[in-house]
Amino acid sequence: MRYNVIMMLVAAACAGCGSPSTGPSTVSVQGTVTLDGKPVEGADVYFISGQFSSSAKTDAAGVYDLVGGAIPGPNTVYISKLSIPAGAMAGIDGAIDEGQMMAMAGDPALARSKSGPKQLLPPRYSDPGKTELKVSVPDAGGEAIDFGLESK
Structure with a gap:
């Protein structure tokens, strides 16, 4: 009996193994975040569309590369540090x-x-409900989407 329960759990866990993803189609998105012309290191960049969201952390040069890409078309972006x-x-x-x-x-x-x-960033960039950052992600992706933020 115990063996049957374990086998059913293993079978259930593997039910989706090897099947293609049914999520939305995304494209690669990367770019640079600066504040007053200087790279912003360690910022979290979030792209949100109606059906998908993705994020990345900036490196020492302010460069981000979204994990999982983004949905082509309009996206709201907020950046937090x-x-x-x-x-x-x-x-x-x-x-x-x-x-x-x-x-x-x-x-x-x-x-x-x-x-x-x-x-550390103004609410007009860092607050998901107040962000002014709106972008249109190209259908093919791959183009740098840079954010030049200003502290004032």
């Missing part, structure tokens, strides 16, 4: 994921706190 002071996470059990850090950064009480995470 958090500064987390040493000791800011003291007393919190377990790992903190990016969504939790974003929630903490948007929490007014933590924003006033000297020890909480701080958003």
